[in-house]
Amino acid sequence: MNAAGSLINQWTSPRRATRLEGMRQEEIWDRDTAQRYDTPGTGMFAPEVLEPAVARLAELADGGRALEFAIGTGRVAVPLSERGVPVSGIELSGPMIEQLRTKAGPERIPVVVGDMSTALVERTFSLVYLVYNTISNLQTQAEQVECFRNAARHLSPGGCFVIELWVPELRQLPPGRSATVWENSPGYIALDTYDTLQQHVVSHHFHFGSGSTAQLFRSPHRYIWPAELDLMGQLAGFTLESRHADWSGAPFTASSRSHVSVYRHDPPRD
Template identity: 50%
Template sequence: MNEDGYFDAQVAANYDRTNATMFAPGAVTPAVEFLTGFAGDGRALELGSGTGRIALPLSRRGVPVHGIELSRAMTALLHAKPGGSAVQVTTGDFANTRVPGTFSLAYLVFNTINNLLTQQEQVTCFRTVAEHLEPGGSFVIEVVVPELRKLPPGERIVPLYANPTEWAFDEYDVATQSLSSNYVEVTESGAGYRSIPFRYVWPSELDLMAQLAGMRLRERWADWNRDPFTNESTKHVSVWEKLS
């Protein structure tokens, strides 16, 4: 793997386009409204700040945002956007990287907690966040509920999408709680394949990680609009509070 991890210059250049639905106002505005309420008058720490999908509009709302991002290519695109200079970004692995000062809010969106490939790394992430948070500060995570209910017995593949030039699928390994998202694209110059590994995590497992880090669950919703989290929810937005 290169120094930018799985998000090198080529991937970064196409990131906003390939995730266009996540950059639409309907996806961004509710998240920013939600996070602004927890930031209050304090600072926000984004783990995996990417190209600034959330950091930039949150900054425009008057919330000082500091990002941690492994991919220098993604950070370069963030800083090239209008208002990008207002968002300071530290290069590093967000599970371990420390930045100066304390924050009223830390957040991980769009399933980014799953980029940490071991349970220990995810536990370490919670502890690192707790060290950054002020007492009473909030840690917010948006992440999918593992889609194991879609797997027939003996199967490991969940299709994501397919069209004449692109198709994608997730491959699960329930024994190790790992999965990979796999993408195939056919262009005039040929075919390309990309695979990104993840470690999926359950809501109750995240609650235990928070407890180990000195936090407790404050809220859990099905989405940024605060719809109830139920047995049928496909993702959750969870908020943990630092106790002291």
């Protein structure tokens, strides 16, 4: 049995919880995680991943200000600001903000500490964006709806809310199993364990070298189908403007593993 198969057997017991019970998001995104988060030039920091996202967001900002929910260490915000887009952020994790501050000061990228579904920034924006699946960090449908409503609060009329999100891979689940391996590469295995009743998933990231031990990082999520995401947008006054499979504009199809969705907000006029 290969390493991926062994890990599936280990993590797919029906009795094994798929949520990190009792852990708050700020405990998961702690100092150790923040210090290991950036991988310059590789993974989500690879130029072919990052540059199309920044280019598309700069286009959607259309000369206005941008607000990033869950700004993290500034993976997107820093290069976006370098393109001349004024960027602000909301972030729950203090250690992630500390890492951001090694790249850009508060005058350049101001950040409000708080939950992206409730925290307020005292200005309006032409663009609010939420990348790399982060809306799924909110663990209930109600919180995810409130995230849309919070985006609406921050947008000027006609502004847009952009979400990058993965498509749940439930079709990949074999009978009797509750996990899928979504990446298996040298030194790294990633798998998701699903609780389909609660619509919860935990992502497990295993990093290892030539020895017999591995380093594990886990994060809990609530997965969202594209149609459910659209309904959340409607509840907050948004209309879906476009949906593509990636930041470069590839068509979104039934086999797409993720999507970039652009929602336009036009509040009712008196």
